[in-house]
Structures are given as structure tokens and as C-alpha cells.
Amino acid sequence: MTPRSPLQRLRTVLDDAVLNVTGGERPKAAPTLERPKQAAHGDYATNAAMLLPKIVGAAPPMIAERLSVALTEYLGDDLESIETAGPGFLNLRLSDRWLAGALADVLAAGGAYGGGGATTPEAVHLEFVSNNPTGPVHIGGARGAAFGSSLANLLTFHGHRVHREYYVNDHGNQVELFGQSLQARARGEEPPEEGYQGGYVAEVAARIPDAATRPVAEVATEGIALMVAAQKASLETFRTTFDRWFSENALHQPRGEDVSEVQEAFDVLAEQGRTFEQEGALFLRTTDLGDDKDRVLVRSDGRATYFASDVAYHHAKRTRGYDRVINVLGADHHGYVARIEAAFEALGGTREQIELLITQFVNLFDGGERVKMSKRAGEFVALDDLVEDIGVDAARWYLLARSHDTTIDLDLAEAREQSAENPVYYVQYAHARIRSILARAEAGETTTADPGDGAVAPSERELSLALLAWPDEVAEAADRRAPHRIATYALSLARGYSAFYRDCPVLAAGLPDDVRARRLDVCRATATVLASALAILGVDAPDRMDREDAVEA
RNA sequence: GCGCCCGUAGCUCAGCUGGAUAGAGCGUCGGUCUACGGAACCGAAGGUCAGAGGUUCGAAUCCUCUCGGGCGCGCCA
CATH class of the missing domain: 1.10.730.10 (Isoleucyl-tRNA Synthetase; Domain 1)
Known part of the structure; x- marks a missing residue:
């Protein structure tokens, strides 16, 4: 049980005063009790009187006067002055004694002060970063990592229980392609046209024994494992850790006597009547749930889509018993939001339980010059490069100081500056x-x-x-x-x-x-x-x- | 074309589930000081909150439209 904060106690007194004036009825909106922009308006201002004309049957300034009388009585020596102003604001000024008492409460709470305030603590599943395991964590992943890890810290401090998870896309063509690229490098050849071109590919290949001659699938598996380990290390340096690294591939494997989780999710959807077949493919009817087109789960050639994995993943999240599921996605995935929400609902969840948060892009500059990034050629700024350049503290600060909803123009020259200008x-x-x-x-x-x-x-x-x-x-x-x-x-x-x-x-x-x-x-x-x-x-x-x-x- | 995000000071951005005279950092200009940590402090200039309508006692904030920018619209992942 967290002790109530000084401000909460003040709110309770205000609430009592409101009830006193209205005869027991509360306004629809809770009255504000906030620091006014101007010091002349006292320590706190409340709009309470402006919310009550209909209930009380009087004009706001008149109501403010009555509230003032009640507050003066309730607060006693804690109140230094109170006055009505403007269209009906009440400006309060508390006594030095009250302030000292409030501060004593803060100190008594110590490091826990300000935390644990969640009115309904929730078990939250938070998925973030989920970079492809075929390359290093890039700048977009860095923003996702900073935002996700900080959000996890924040929600935890507020009193929620947060499970942090990284979804490893270790299934599908890209794995195959990564294996081919690794093997090509191991043989001293160029990767396939559509393969991975980055310089790191050769380095990873060099760490896989006999990469030039072993089956591509084995090379791919080992390569993915090495990349995941590298990402884990980069992220830990970036003060971002996960409770679990969830394998997409595992969703497709039978579990002992049981079918795979992908199949299980399909069965659930079929029972709910949410799927249909057309031209040999299995579809999820997401259009019933707000998406603009139905989505393929199994292609006509029998292979499951990436979306099928995601459906199964969200089925798993749902059945693992969280109150809330939050996904942090990069801006390039925002087109995915509608179908994930639809799938979650089709699986039996509700819209209130799932949140998809989109982090916008990060544009890097250096002294005003745009830092060129080409993902195609594998030339992108990696998280490691960013950390090495400006340090963890500055990197996290600059990625976190802005709303996740806005594109960031980050100037490395400024962030590098180690002075009070930063x-x-x-x-x-x-x-x-x-x-x-x-x-x-x-x-x-x-x-x-x-x-x-x-x-x-x-x-x-x-x-x-x-x-x-x-x-x-x-x-x-x-x-x-x-x-x-x-x-x-x-x-x-x-x-x-x-x-x-x-x-x-x-x-x-x-x-x-x-x-x-x-x-x-x-x-x-x-x-x-x-x-x-x-x-x-x-x-x-x-x-x-x-x-x-x-x-x- | 459709969808999502954004448009606030020279620059980068807060403020957006409606409140009083729109803020911060950087930059610019001008000051302070034998400093309990000078990586300091104080002050000034700088704004049609993209534009136009609407709702409201009250709009940067909510609604509609227009303009501008980013991203996305595969039986890819």
C-alpha cells in the first residue's frame, strides 16, 4: 500500500469541498488541480467552479466563493490564501508549514516516491525491437529499444507487471537467403542478388566452421544464432534487456503429441468461423474486423505466410494470460496495425487489450549534413555505431526526449557535445x-x-x-x-x-x-x-x- | 487514389482526453561572477501554433476541408 501523495490528499479535500457545495453530486469531469502558468496565480489553480454551474444553478464566480469558504475551513492553517479569478478559477496558496510537511512525506517515501500509482495494476506483455535476426540492430531498432525499454521501466514504476519480449523472425525465406549469403561469403563469392550485402555477413560466415561446404540450412541456423547473440550484446550495452527471446520458428514445430501453435491458432480461427478458402489458399476474414482486405494465412502452394506466424504469436500471447498486450512497431510496419488488431479480435481478444504503438523514423545528421543510409547495400547506421559515437546516455536521451509519434532529426554533432549545451x-x-x-x-x-x-x-x-x-x-x-x-x-x-x-x-x-x-x-x-x-x-x-x-x- | 503519422520561435522539439499572457533546449545578442561543483547563472530579441471554416463561456488542443512533408498499401518478411 503506497502512502497517498500530498497532492492526492489535497485533491481529496477539494473533492470534499465540491460535494459540500453541490450537496453530494459530482461533476462529470474531475476538477483539475494544477500549477498555474503564472506565479501570481498562486501555488495551485482549480477549475472546479466552472464545472458546476448546471449542478448548482449559479454562475462560476459565485460557486467559487462558496468553494472558497469550504476550502478555507477544511484546510485551516495549511492554507495561506485563496482567491477567485478570471472566469471562475480558484487560486490557492499553501502555507510554508504545509509545504514542509509535504516534502517530509516525499522523503519518507524515498526512491518509491511517485511510483506504484496505477489504479488497476496490469500484467502487460510488451514486445519491442524485433529486429530481423539477419543483421545488426539498426537505428530504427535503436529507437524501438530506447522507447520500449523505457516504457517498460515506466509502467513497472507505475505499478504494472511488465514482461519484455523480443520476437525473433527465424523462419521463412529470409533465413534461407541469409544462409546462402553466408555461404557465398565463406566461398569468397558475392551473395545472391536479393541476398544480404552488408560487410558483417563475411565476418559472421568466418565464425561458422566449414560454412563453405555444409548444408545451407545448417549455416543459416548457426548464422542466426550468432546474429541473435550479437544483438543481445548490443542491446544489453544499450541497457535494454528482455525476459524472453521468442522464436518464430518454434511456432511452427509440433509440440510433443500436440500440433504446432500455428495449427492451433488456425483451429481456433476456424471454430470461430473467421477463415475461408479461396483459389487453394487459406484466408483470415479480417475485413469483418476493420481491415481493408482479407489476409492470406496459407498460400496456395501450402506454405504459411509471415502473417500466419504473427497470428499464432498473438494467440500465444493471449493464452499466456496477460491483461494487456503492447507491440512497439517501426513506422514501416504501420500498415500492419489493422490486420494485427483484427487477428487479435478474431482469436477472441478485445480491442482494449491490444495496443500497437508506432515509432516514427530517425533521420541522422552530422553537423547539419544528412547521414546517408542505404539498407539495400547494407550501409546503415547500427546501434553499436551510434553508441560508440555519442555514448549510451546521450543516445537514449535523444531518442527518448521526443514523442514516439514524431520523426526525429538527430544531429550527432550536437549529441556528441559533452557540455551543458547538451x-x-x-x-x-x-x-x-x-x-x-x-x-x-x-x-x-x-x-x-x-x-x-x-x-x-x-x-x-x-x-x-x-x-x-x-x-x-x-x-x-x-x-x-x-x-x-x-x-x-x-x-x-x-x-x-x-x-x-x-x-x-x-x-x-x-x-x-x-x-x-x-x-x-x-x-x-x-x-x-x-x-x-x-x-x-x-x-x-x-x-x-x-x-x-x-x-x- | 486510399490509410496512418507529422506541420508550434532561425534550428530541434515540448505543450494536444479544451482553461488565464503558447514553453524549453540549441543558436543569436547583452550581462553576472574569488564559484555550497563554472559542465554555472541572469536578461533580451524571436510566434498569423501551415491555412480556412465549425463547436464552445473559452481552441495550439475537438470536428470538417485545403495545402505541405514522411511512411505504408504482396499468396514478401
Whole structure:
């Protein structure tokens, strides 16, 4: 049982005030309680009064007055001031005492603060990356990896149980083609016209004993195994791990006495009356479920399609007992969404249980110059190259700081820059700086800085309120599958800390003990939340940084 | 042609299940400072939120259309 956050408790009070004014009826939409854009509008603003005219039978400003009376009574000393403004907003300003109490709650929760807020925790199956096992993880896979792994971190922190899975396409023509390409290289020949041309093919071939003379199928199998191992290593370096690497090929194999999972899925679909035969091929009638054409499961020559595998895979996901299935796909697969959703429903699932998230493309630039990529010739930027160039932290940050829905123009020259001009280092620096101050505080150090009057400065208040918003930020980001919000928040928190740092000396000699303690609390809470945010992003939160560390990163 | 995504400051992008005067980073210009970590801080300039209608007390946000860009439309995977 997670203790309720200070903001949640405030919401409850607001809710009570609303019920008091309406005589027990709630508005359709929950009232907002948010930080206003302008400081002059107080610590929090609520639109509650504007939601109630129909229920109360009065104008918003009038209702706001009544809410104000109720809130003043309920909040007592916690409330410093309250006023109605504009079309009916209520602006609240909380007392310093309330703020200190709220911060104490944050510190008591420690690293768990802001987490565990999911109202209905779910068992989530999350599939992402699923790069073809015939080559290294490329830039598109890198984005999928960053997004998927961070989403998994985020959902887990929010209180869900997440199973991370990588779907290995180790079945079909491409495997055959990969085997042929490997063998050709092993014999010192060119790969087939439609084969794999990349330089890595020869390297992989060299690691397979007798690749030039063994059956192609064996060469292919070993090649795939080597590629999967290489991908696993690349992704682990990129702080992306999976609970399971799910083999497509396994779906096609009989399981002891039982038929294959592909056959089992076909049987389920047939029972549901979702399939039909035409011109010797087996079709799934996806048009009944929103797709624009029916899809082939088994070709007229008897071979199953890639789609058949995917249908079986989703049958497996369904029967494994998850509340929700999320697939992260690259933009080039968005045409696939309708048929997967249709298949999932045909298998007995519901639309609410499956989500297909599309990550858009990444365009790479270097100092403004477009980095050319040709997949055809096997010349594409691999995840390993990206990591080597700009480091894991910067790579993850730049791929995560933007919505998965928008195309990213990533300039490597900028991302490479290891200075405060780079947002990722700016955030890390803020964390390191706080940890350094906390270490000095523990050692009992003081400084000669001017202690000032010890009052709660606007920037201290601002930072504290920002910390109190963390649980909301997590909930919003998780519910909207939007880890980039965490990055945005982390950056603004780092900025907020800079302002606090400027105005509020923490270690100044002559600072009253209670003020020093209060400011150290702010520092501790900020460090904790920054560390949580960075952990969700999979970005390191260092205790110290210097140029040498930065170069290694 | 049809479908999905996108169009917000010079550049890269937040903000989008409706709220008050649209934000950040970079870049540009101008400042601060013997600094509890200077990888710092402060300030300024910079916007028809692609365009046009509509819904609403209120629209960057919702609806429709237009324009522009990306991607996808196989018995390939």
C-alpha cells in the first residue's frame, strides 16, 4: 500500500469541498488541480467552479466563493490564501508549514516516491525491437529499444507487471537467403542478388566452421544464432534487456503429441468461423474486423505466410494470460496495425487489450549534413555505431526526449557535445551537484556564502511544488505511453534546481539549523526524483562528473 | 487514389482526453561572477501554433476541408 501523495490528499479535500457545495453530486469531469502558468496565480489553480454551474444553478464566480469558504475551513492553517479569478478559477496558496510537511512525506517515501500509482495494476506483455535476426540492430531498432525499454521501466514504476519480449523472425525465406549469403561469403563469392550485402555477413560466415561446404540450412541456423547473440550484446550495452527471446520458428514445430501453435491458432480461427478458402489458399476474414482486405494465412502452394506466424504469436500471447498486450512497431510496419488488431479480435481478444504503438523514423545528421543510409547495400547506421559515437546516455536521451509519434532529426554533432549545451549532461550535472552538496553536508562542512534571511525563496517554493508533481507526471506518462514526458520533466526539474541553488545557499555558516535542514530536504528530494526519472529513461544518474567521466560515457 | 503519422520561435522539439499572457533546449545578442561543483547563472530579441471554416463561456488542443512533408498499401518478411 503506497502512502497517498500530498497532492492526492489535497485533491481529496477539494473533492470534499465540491460535494459540500453541490450537496453530494459530482461533476462529470474531475476538477483539475494544477500549477498555474503564472506565479501570481498562486501555488495551485482549480477549475472546479466552472464545472458546476448546471449542478448548482449559479454562475462560476459565485460557486467559487462558496468553494472558497469550504476550502478555507477544511484546510485551516495549511492554507495561506485563496482567491477567485478570471472566469471562475480558484487560486490557492499553501502555507510554508504545509509545504514542509509535504516534502517530509516525499522523503519518507524515498526512491518509491511517485511510483506504484496505477489504479488497476496490469500484467502487460510488451514486445519491442524485433529486429530481423539477419543483421545488426539498426537505428530504427535503436529507437524501438530506447522507447520500449523505457516504457517498460515506466509502467513497472507505475505499478504494472511488465514482461519484455523480443520476437525473433527465424523462419521463412529470409533465413534461407541469409544462409546462402553466408555461404557465398565463406566461398569468397558475392551473395545472391536479393541476398544480404552488408560487410558483417563475411565476418559472421568466418565464425561458422566449414560454412563453405555444409548444408545451407545448417549455416543459416548457426548464422542466426550468432546474429541473435550479437544483438543481445548490443542491446544489453544499450541497457535494454528482455525476459524472453521468442522464436518464430518454434511456432511452427509440433509440440510433443500436440500440433504446432500455428495449427492451433488456425483451429481456433476456424471454430470461430473467421477463415475461408479461396483459389487453394487459406484466408483470415479480417475485413469483418476493420481491415481493408482479407489476409492470406496459407498460400496456395501450402506454405504459411509471415502473417500466419504473427497470428499464432498473438494467440500465444493471449493464452499466456496477460491483461494487456503492447507491440512497439517501426513506422514501416504501420500498415500492419489493422490486420494485427483484427487477428487479435478474431482469436477472441478485445480491442482494449491490444495496443500497437508506432515509432516514427530517425533521420541522422552530422553537423547539419544528412547521414546517408542505404539498407539495400547494407550501409546503415547500427546501434553499436551510434553508441560508440555519442555514448549510451546521450543516445537514449535523444531518442527518448521526443514523442514516439514524431520523426526525429538527430544531429550527432550536437549529441556528441559533452557540455551543458547538451540537455542530458545538464540533467546529470544537476544530480551530481546535489550529491556533492549532500556529501559535504554529511561531513558537517560549511561555506562562507551569505546565508540570507532564510525565508522560503520563490525558487525554493517553485522547486518544492515541482517535486510534488512527480506522481502526476509518472501517471500521465505511463497512461499515455509517453516516456518522453519524463525527459521533459527531468530537464525542467534540473532547471528548477539551478534556480534554487542560485538563491538558497545550503551549507552557509550562520544559516539557522532549521533552514539548513529544510534546504537539505529539498536537495535530497530533488536528487531522489531526478534519479528516479533518469532510471526510467535508462540514463545514468552519476554521483560525480568530470571531463574524463564524460568522455567515457 | 486510399490509410496512418507529422506541420508550434532561425534550428530541434515540448505543450494536444479544451482553461488565464503558447514553453524549453540549441543558436543569436547583452550581462553576472574569488564559484555550497563554472559542465554555472541572469536578461533580451524571436510566434498569423501551415491555412480556412465549425463547436464552445473559452481552441495550439475537438470536428470538417485545403495545402505541405514522411511512411505504408504482396499468396514478401
